[in-house]
Amino acid sequence: xxxxxxxxxxxxxxxxxxxxxxxxxxxxxxxxxxxxxxxxxxxxxxxxxxxxxxxxxxxxxxxxxxxxxxxxxxxxxxxxxxxxxxxxxxxxxxxxxxxxxxxxxxxxxxxxxxxxxxxxxxxxxxxxxxxxxxxxxxxxxxxxxxxxxxxxxxxxxxxxxxxxxxxxxxxxxxxxxxxxxxxxxxxxxxxxxxxxxxxxxxxxxxxxxxxxxxxxxxxxxxxxxxxxxxxxxxxxxxxxxxxxxxxxxxxxxxxxxxxxxxxxxxxxxxxxxxxxxxxxxxx
Numbered sequence: 309x310x311x312x313x314x315x316x317x318x319x320x321x322x323x324x325x326x327x328x329x330x331x332x333x334x335x336x337x338x339x340x341x342x343x344x345x346x347x348x349x350x351x352x353x354x355x356x357x358x359x360x361x362x363x364x365x366x367x368x369x370x371x372x373x374x375x376x377x378x379x380x381x382x383x384x385x386x387x388x389x390x391x392x393x394x395x396x397x398x399x400x401x402x403x404x405x406x407x408x409x410x411x412x413x414x415x416x417x418x419x420x421x422x423x424x425x426x427x428x429x430x431x432x433x434x435x436x437x438x439x440x441x442x443x444x445x446x447x448x449x450x451x452x453x454x455x456x457x458x459x460x461x462x463x464x465x466x467x468x469x470x471x472x473x474x475x476x477x478x479x480x481x482x483x484x485x486x487x488x489x490x491x492x493x494x495x496x497x498x499x500x501x502x503x504x505x506x507x508x509x510x511x512x513x514x515x516x517x518x519x520x521x522x523x524x525x526x527x528x529x530x531x532x533x534x535x536x537x538x539x540x541x542x543x544x545x546x547x548x549x550x551x552x553x554x555x556x557x558x559x560x561x562x563x564x565x566x567x568x569x570x571x572x573x574x575x576x577x578x579x580x581x582x583x584x585x586x587x588x589x590x591x
Contacts, residue, residue, distance in 0.1 A: 311449045315464070315508045319447040321384070322409040326356045329449055330456035333357040335554060337459060337500040341493040343550040348557045349565040370524055371475030373411045374424045378473060379444040379462055386410045387418045424528045428473065428520060431530035437465055450507035455555055459504035464515075470501055471518045479521040479531045489533070494519065498535045499543035 311319070311329045319329065327334055333355060342351040353359040376384045386405040390398040392414065405412035432439050443464040450457050463471035474494070476484055489495060498517040505515060517540070519533040535543070557563050583589040 313450045334456040334458045337497045340550040347565045349563045427528040448504035448508035470515045473520045479523045481531045495543040
């Protein structure tokens with residue numbers, strides 16, 4: 309199945325994940341981030357049409373289940389009547405659910421889902437965003453200079469915002485920005501999704517990007533985190549760089565890993581000071 313450029317509803321997550329939507333292997337946010345954070349070789353290995361992108365988690369994923377529950381994918385959630393994952397029956401049931409493209413969670417774990425969804429909806433409503441009026445988990449497909457691309461924004465509001473839902477142990481905005489946003493490459497994901505909407509929906513207004521961050525434990529508090537224009541501009545430049553590297557790799561069928569030069573570790577300023585204060589080292 310291939311799709312024309314645009315924003316499409318009712319595309320299965322499995323078809324999206326396995327890149328069954330484009331006539332040639334397409335770029336996604338995860339591929340772009342892997343090119344930037346590791347190498348084209350790693351990105352190729354994890355690409356569904358070059359390598360194997362169907363990595364399986366060894367644990368129940370409450371965050372993924374909350375994502376599905378919030379965005380209308382309840383049918384993907386399989387609640388297992390088990391106390392833990394140690395029995396063979398529980399492990400087999402989880403494996404079968406994964407192979408069917410579903411999310412297996414334990415009965416006790418599932419009890420958190422309604423509160424997580426309610427907190428997320430309440431946070432969006434407080435910001436003037438009615439989730440029921442938004443397009444959730446639509447798939448964007450577009451082509452740039454012969455390179456097919458795809459994206460799957462969590463939430464596209466009628467105006468103003470595109471939103472991605474993340475779960476975390478701590479949703480305090482300052483903490484999440486410091487510990488998760490840059491390390492996860494989420495600013496690059498924001499730039500990629502905005503690029504997707506500009507190409508797939510050229511007649512619609514330009515949107516800002518928000519992350520809806522929800523906690524995995526009570527009180528399941530949520531926060532909204534935006535990406536500043538400067539950080540977004542840097543991320544857009546990173547996306548352009550990754551696309552050029554990928555295009556060259558495809559054209560030449562050369563997929564470099566890490567370069568072979570020697571990389572020297574420098575002593576951070578704080579480490580120098582700490583060693584000096586302890587009398588271990590003299591600058």
